[in-house]
Amino acid sequence: MDRRTTIKWVLAASAAWPLLGRGAGRADPALTVQGYGTDPNLLAVYRPGELWPLTLTAPQRQLAGILADIVIPADEHSPSASAVGVVEFIDEWVSAPYPANLRDRPIVLGGFIWLEAEAARRFGRGFADLGAAERSDICDDICDESRAVTARRDAARFFALYRDLTAAGFYSTPVGRKDLGYIGNVPLARFDGPPPALLKKLNLA
Amino acid sequence: MPFVTAKSQRDAYDVIVVGSGAAGGQSAYTLCMDGAKVLMLEAGRRYSPETETPMFQTPDLAPLGGVGTPQKPFGFYDATVDGGWDVPGEPYVRASEEAAGRFEWWRARMLGGRTNHWGRISLRNGPYDFKPHGRDGLGFDWPIGYEDIAPYYDKVELLIGVYGSNEGLENTPDSSPGCLLPPPKPLVSDLLIAQRAKRLGIPAIPGHRAVLTQPLDFRRSPARLHPGNVTAQKILAEDMRKRAACLWATPCGRGCSIRANYQSTTVHLPPALASGNLDIATDAMVYEITLGRDGRANGVSFVDRTTGRQQHATARVVIVAASACESVRILLNSKSAQFPNGLANSSGRLGRYLMDTVGSSVSGQIPLLESLPPLNEDAADGQQLYVPWWLYREQRAGKLPFARGYHIEFGGGKRMPGYGTAAGIEWLTGGSYGVKFKQDVRRYYGSFVYFDGRGEMIPNDHSYCEIDPSVKDKWGIPVLRFHWRWSEHELRQAAHMQRTFADIIAAMDGRTHGAVQNDGAKAIAPGGSIIHEVGGAIMGSDPKTSVTNQWCQTWDVPNLFVTDGAVFASNADKNPTLTIMALAWRAADHILERLRRKEL
Numbered sequence: 001m002d003r004r005t006t007i008k009w010v011l012a013a014s015a016a017w018p019l020l021g022r023g024a025g026r027a028d029p030a031l032t033v034q035g036y037g038t039d040p041n042l043l044a045v046y047r048p049g050e051l052w053p054l055t056l057t058a059p060q061r062q063l064a065g066i067l068a069d070i071v072i073p074a075d076e077h078s079p080s081a082s083a084v085g086v087v088e089f090i091d092e093w094v095s096a097p098y099p100a101n102l103r104d105r106p107i108v109l110g111g112f113i114w115l116e117a118e119a120a121r122r123f124g125r126g127f128a129d130l131g132a133a134e135r136s137d138i139c140d141d142i143c144d145e146s147r148a149v150t151a152r153r154d155a156a157r158f159f160a161l162y163r164d165l166t167a168a169g170f171y172s173t174p175v176g177r178k179d180l181g182y183i184g185n186v187p188l189a190r191f192d193g194p195p196p197a198l199l200k201k202l203n204l205a
Numbered sequence: 206m207p208f209v210t211a212k213s214q215r216d217a218y219d220v221i222v223v224g225s226g227a228a229g230g231q232s233a234y235t236l237c238m239d240g241a242k243v244l245m246l247e248a249g250r251r252y253s254p255e256t257e258t259p260m261f262q263t264p265d266l267a268p269l270g271g272v273g274t275p276q277k278p279f280g281f282y283d284a285t286v287d288g289g290w291d292v293p294g295e296p297y298v299r300a301s302e303e304a305a306g307r308f309e310w311w312r313a314r315m316l317g318g319r320t321n322h323w324g325r326i327s328l329r330n331g332p333y334d335f336k337p338h339g340r341d342g343l344g345f346d347w348p349i350g351y352e353d354i355a356p357y358y359d360k361v362e363l364l365i366g367v368y369g370s371n372e373g374l375e376n377t378p379d380s381s382p383g384c385l386l387p388p389p390k391p392l393v394s395d396l397l398i399a400q401r402a403k404r405l406g407i408p409a410i411p412g413h414r415a416v417l418t419q420p421l422d423f424r425r426s427p428a429r430l431h432p433g434n435v436t437a438q439k440i441l442a443e444d445m446r447k448r449a450a451c452l453w454a455t456p457c458g459r460g461c462s463i464r465a466n467y468q469s470t471t472v473h474l475p476p477a478l479a480s481g482n483l484d485i486a487t488d489a490m491v492y493e494i495t496l497g498r499d500g501r502a503n504g505v506s507f508v509d510r511t512t513g514r515q516q517h518a519t520a521r522v523v524i525v526a527a528s529a530c531e532s533v534r535i536l537l538n539s540k541s542a543q544f545p546n547g548l549a550n551s552s553g554r555l556g557r558y559l560m561d562t563v564g565s566s567v568s569g570q571i572p573l574l575e576s577l578p579p580l581n582e583d584a585a586d587g588q589q590l591y592v593p594w595w596l597y598r599e600q601r602a603g604k605l606p607f608a609r610g611y612h613i614e615f616g617g618g619k620r621m622p623g624y625g626t627a628a629g630i631e632w633l634t635g636g637s638y639g640v641k642f643k644q645d646v647r648r649y650y651g652s653f654v655y656f657d658g659r660g661e662m663i664p665n666d667h668s669y670c671e672i673d674p675s676v677k678d679k680w681g682i683p684v685l686r687f688h689w690r691w692s693e694h695e696l697r698q699a700a701h702m703q704r705t706f707a708d709i710i711a712a713m714d715g716r717t718h719g720a721v722q723n724d725g726a727k728a729i730a731p732g733g734s735i736i737h738e739v740g741g742a743i744m745g746s747d748p749k750t751s752v753t754n755q756w757c758q759t760w761d762v763p764n765l766f767v768t769d770g771a772v773f774a775s776n777a778d779k780n781p782t783l784t785i786m787a788l789a790w791r792a793a794d795h796i797l798e799r800l801r802r803k804e805l
Contacts, residue, residue: 035274035276036268036276036277036281037276038276038277038286038287038288038289038292038293039250039286039287040276040277040281042257042258042259042262042281042282042459043257043259043262045266046266046267046268051268070638070639071638071639071642072639072642072643073639073640073643075640075643077643077647078643085265089270092268092269093269096268096269096274098269098274098275098276099275100272100274101269139638143636143637143638144631144635144636145631145636146631146636147636159636159638160629160631160636163638163642164624164627164628164629167626167627167628167642167646168270168272168623168624168626168627168628169270171622171623171626171627171646172263172264172265172270172271172622172623172624173265174263174265176622177263177621177622179643179647180619180622180626180646180647180650181578181579181619181647181650182579182619182621182622183579183580183581184454184581184582184583184619184620184621185261185263185454185455185583185621186454186581187452187453187454188452188453188454188581189452190453191389191390191451191453191581191584191585192390193389193390193391193392193584194390194392194393194396194580198393198577198578198580199393199396202393202397202573203400204393204396204397204400
């Protein structure tokens with residue numbers, strides 16, 4: 001990627017948030033659906049894309065998966081975010097017609113543009129083509145909003161949101177519940193409270 | 206044919222009950238079990254908890270992980286139909302959009318109303334709570350005292366099933382023997398909160414919630430509730446046997462298909478229907494009480510929502526139990542030559558003295574609760590313990606800058622993971638991602654606690670509702686306009702809550718999340734947002750200054766009753782639902798007596 005292209009990307013990225021932020025979604029015909037209404041069937045199983053069309057493009061979905069797995073990679077306890085449907089969850093989220101989703105959509109899409117631009121600026125390649133160390137080089141600068149420099153504050157806000165969405169998608173699944181050791185949501189004949197040994201250990205017996 | 210269409214009503218009913226929630230359900234139950242013929246009109250649709258409740262559904266099966274949206278504000282699985290802060294086609298007006306004057310109104314359009322999703326917290330008002338003016342000169346005294354309503358608290362607890370304990374604390378009444386079910390075991394976080402709060406002189410005791418921690422006593426309770434009425438006893442015993450005990454899972458706010466908690470649709474309506482004395486018309490939006498030439502109510506007019514047609518039903522007695530504000534709206538919209546300012550409004554007090562509960566919250570993170578082993582902490586879905594108001598003596602001595610008390614609802618534990626589990630935890634993690642983030646989430650999961658203050662609001666002249674002069678809903682019915690203002694008592698109380706919760710979190714060696722507000726105006730939740738709105742048709746002992754007498758009977762129209770929260774003359778810190786039911790039972794007993802004597 002030549003220098004002129006890089007500069008164009010950076011300019012596009014810096015303009016992305018205000019541009020996308022103005023009336024975000026309303027101009028997009030895909031987002032004119034009315035949601036699930038005030039009396040949806042609560043017993044049905046809903047999959048992303050059933051209630052409103054998913055709107056991320058193939059390159060956006062690729063980047064969404066890479067970034068979700070940077071936030072939640074596979075480890076010895078559980079698989080990565082993209083392996084349990086987090087990309088679909090995020091696509092559903094940014095494609096939904098509700099105020100919170102309309103608010104988040106330009107932040108996520110703007111963040112994607114910024115990431116590509118930043119990858120091009122730092123390494124002359126697209127984010128997908130970076131190695132792990134190069135990706136961390138960028139993410140380390142935006143992973144904590146309170147420490148991010150002013151120029152990267154919007155990018156840090158994007159990263160915080162993206163981490164929240166990735167975690168929401170991941171920990172809502174059976175895999176995520178198991179990762180946290182959640183053992184509820186099963187009928188019990190009786191509830192005995194915490195084990196006495198634990199209470200003793202915590203000086204609560 | 207218990208569920209009737211508007212076309213197939215019976216010719217004559219003893220009583221029309223408008224509304225099917227806590228007040229309507231209790232009113233109809235009491236009347237039907239003693240033989241009165243009742244027509245219940247519900248604005249919302251028919252709703253069946255047995256077949257519609259998403260008991261074990263997990264967030265990954267719902268759109269957007271089940272989080273709240275404007276169409277389902279308390280989450281996708283919340284048992285609210287066609288409701289929330291906005292009901293489509295049924296607007297209301299705020300006189301002010303300023304934060305300090307903001308009032309929010311939660312409604313539901315479904316059989317059973319808001320009882321399907323409520324928190325099930327069932328606290329009794331105490332003796333002080335009926336005579337607040339007598340104690341500090343503020344607000345109004347009720348025309349009844351605790352001793353008048355205590356037998357009805359016993360009855361309601363026996364009927365619906367409430368867990369709790371008798372602690373003998375000031376203005377925190379004990380129940381009669383055998384009324385309460387055993388409280389659930391506390392969680393680790395509950396016990397830690399109780400231990401550390403105690404060091405600050407703050408007592409934590411078992412909560413009171415309408416959840417069956419064991420099966421109801423179907424052998425003895427029916428005879429206690431309906432002495433001398435064998436038919437009622439038999440119906441109730443059969444129904445109590447069909448209610449299962451809690452299975453220690455699934456959030457109560459979704460409703461309960463096994464009927465292990467109270468909702469009108471699972472507790473009040475089934476035996477009332479089994480009596481053969483109850484007809485229910487759903488999709489019946491009542492807009493007016495009609496008046497006969499004799500000055501008595503002769504029926505109600507309503508819109509059949511399925512056809513849009515206006516209908517009329519008649520009865521000897523009319524009970525309005527549509528929720529405080531909706532009942533006031535119906536009465537204000539019932540204008541006639543005799544009552545140009547709304548029915549039963551000769552005092553001019555209809556719509557006045559609207560109250561909500563003072564609400565303020567602080568949450569924190571507790572290192573002692575980090576990295577605990579896996580525990581099933583679904584328990585009773587909250588309020589295993591709570592803190593009743595504990596500073597009566599200090600308040601009497603003038604040591605507090607506000608006049609009334611609050612209680613504390615708190616919680617923690619390893620709840621079902623979802624959107625909130627790992628959101629916004631950079632303040633703890635320093636912005637970790639990757640494998641470190643997964644480790645952090647495991648470490649902090651279950652280590653958060655929250656504290657919600659629930660305090661008494663004193664009625665004032667600036668908090669009221671009236672009919673908006675121009676706005677109408679989609680049925681053409683004029684809508685309410687709300688005016689709201691807190692007094693210094695509420696604002697200072699909210700600030701006190703913030704400091705107290707921060708102190709408890711500090712005593713737990715924890716960290717508060719976010720700023721602790723010293724400014725009460727910033728600490729207090731908007732009016733109406735706690736969804737404890739009461740008042741608007743307050744009861745009293747003087748027809749010039751109140752709308753009903755102690756029997757919930759309007760002073761102006763002898764066969765017109767208001768049995769919901771509208772009649773509250775004060776709004777103690779105790780959640781209002783149990784008191785609504787106790788008052789409704791008492792009023793229905795009175796109506797039955799008067800019907801028998803042919804006085805109504």
